[in-house]
Amino acid sequence: MNVLYLSYDGLTDGLGRSQVLPYIFGLQQKGHTFTIVSFEKSVNFQKEESTIQKLVDDAKIKWVPLKYTSSPPVLSTIYDVYLLRKMVEQLHNEFPFHIIHCRSYITSLIGLQMxxxxxxxxxxxxxAFYADERVDGKLWNLNNPIFKTVYDYFKRKEIEFLGNADYSISLTKKGKDIIHSWAKVQNQPVPVEVIPCCADLNHFHPSRVNASRQTELKKQFGLTEDDFVITYLGSIGTWYLLDEMLDFFKILIQKRPNSKFLFVTTDNPNTILPAAKSKGVPSDRIIISPAKREEVPTFLSLANAAIFFIQPVFSKSGSSPTKHGEMLGMGLPVIANSGVGDVDRIIEDTKSGILVREFTNEAYEKAVSQIDELLNIPVSTLQNAAHKYYSLEEGVKRYSSVYERICSQ
Structure with a gap:
């Protein structure tokens, strides 16, 4: 199939590297041909253009980068959509496409038109549920009439996209069930495939741990064999609940005095350390360090368990945290909160972690009391969970199946 792939995220963004290109490389190997149009942020583009260009050239993928416009709000997006429409028409006239694959809502405005x-x-x-995510993330204040208008517009378009798309992709089964419950969507039950944010489980695997570097890091961070280390991977950002994770860790220290909290993140330590201090968590229990992608498995290998707490709001019903698959792939049991995408279902189905159902000291104490049981989960169980729910190969297979189904209709 000849596929035009549209992304409002840049390929030079971290997200583009981890959640766009791996799928397209896999689909290209299955015989599909790709042209990618993406919106690139100037700073990232200057740093990463040559790297990405070589990757796509080697894979024989045509890449058309457009400049992302960031301001003024709303008007800048309208301008980007105008540029995208012109480019897509031009590309289709040159070499007609069978499929237009639109990542998220902005690019789907053009997909529906095409x-x-x-x-x-x-x-x-x-x-995910884009408009609700913007509101839940406090990016759109519905008391502002402009943002209320934009929100209502995208909620209408959401119904139109779902009712007309030849296929829709949801990151979660929970999201798919919500979509199928909406009476406003025409042609129910509309075709929806569930494909989560998959992880590169060849990279996030214990075999990628560098033993000598691991020893160096233990010395650098002052870790001993007696320490119990939990880790958080990635930036804190809008959705992750730093205060609640620190509240949990404070209870953990009370029960396991040898505990340390390793943040593998590029975030400024000043976003974490003051919060820890305000919670009464000693600074010598907090370790904060960035890691290059190739070193992340070695950093994660320092931990006994992993943690992430995410805001359990409606828009996160359609969210799939990539870090979950990466942590499981490394053989780390996970402590997570309930109410986020399919995380509850995955943990309960695979018995691969602990679910925290409330952000209370009582709930944290209950979770901490289950840690001995958590540490007895075989690594093979954790890795099997990763492959069952987050395998990149399985994700590629599902996308390819969607392409084949719609082109045979």
Missing amino acids: QKKHNVKFVFDMR
Whole structure:
């Protein structure tokens, strides 16, 4: 199939490297041909353009980078959509596409138009509930009439995308169930495939641990064999609950005085250390360090367990935390909160971690009391969970199946 892939995220963004290119490389190997149009942020583009260009050239993928416009709000997005529409029409005239694969909602505005105008198959890869995510993340204040108008517009378009797409992609089964419950969507039950944010389980694997570097890091961080280490991977950002994770860790220290909290993150330590201090967590129990991608498995190998708490809001019903698959792939049991995407279902189905159902000291104490049991989970059980739910190969297979189904209709 000849596929035009549209992404409002840049390939030079970390997200583009981890959640766009790996799938496309896999699909290309299955015989599909790709042209990618993405919106690139200037700083990232200057740093990473040559690296990404070599990757796509080697894979024989055509890449058309457009400049992302960041301001003024709303108007800048309208301008980007205008540029995208012009470029897509031009590309389709040069070399007609069978499928237009649209990552998230902005690019789907063009995908729906192309479907109606040129009868191109339209894949709505929604990622999450975009408009609700903007509100839940406090990026759109609905008391502002402009943002309320934009929110209402995208909620209407969401219904239109789902009702008209040849196939929609949800990151979670929970999201799929919500979509199928919406009476406003025409042609129910609409075709939806569940493909989570998959992890590169060849990279996130204990075999990628550098033993000598591991020894260096233990010395650098002052870790001993008696220490109990929990780790958090990635930036804190909008959605992750630093205060609640520190509250949990404070209870953990009370029960296991030898505990340390390792943050593998590029975030400024000043976003974490003051919060820890305010919670009464001693600074010598907190370790904060960035890691290059190739070193992340070695950093994670220092830990006994991993943790992430995410805001359990409606928009996160459609969210799939990539770090979950990466942690499981490394053989780390996970402590996570309930109410986020399919995390509850995955942990309960695979018995691969502890679910914290409330952000209370009582709930944290209950979770801490289960840690001995957590540490007895075989590594093979954890890695099998990663492969069952987060395998990149399985994700590629599902995307390819979607392409084949819609083109055989």
